[in-house]
Amino acid sequence: GIGRPPSGMDAIEFVLGSFTPDDLSLVSGAVDRAADAATDWVREGVRVTMNRHNGSEPPRGAPPVTVADAGGRVVGVDRQTLPPHRP
Numbered sequence: 001g002i003g004r005p006p007s008g009m010d011a012i013e014f015v016l017g018s019f020t021p022d023d024l025s026l027v028s029g030a031v032d033r034a035a036d037a038a039t040d041w042v043r044e045g046v047r048v049t050m051n052r053h054n055g056s057e058p059p060r061g062a063p064p065v066t067v068a069d070a071g072g073r074v075v076g077v078d079r080q081t082l083p084p085h086r087p
Contacts, residue, residue, distance in 0.1 A: 004072055 005014030019027055033053070041049040 005011050037049055037053040040052060
């Protein structure tokens with residue numbers, strides 16, 4: 001699993017368990033991007049690959065990162081992970 005385990009669920013079981021459909025779509029996209037970066041690294045070198053794949057914006061479709069307090073309650077959103085505002 002990705003994120004915090006549901007209430008009452010063992011953390012190890014959650015982390016090592018199967019992905020939910022929503023999590024699977026995120027993981028699938030990450031694997032695709034990693035494969036593209038590996039291919040670029042072999043073909044074009046490290047410098048081109050870093051400039052192409054180490055962007056400052058999160059991948060399209062990625063949910064914003066939430067900020068939680070010590071008890072796990074969401075208290076806000078990390079503004080750096082939000083897409084830029086475009087009027």
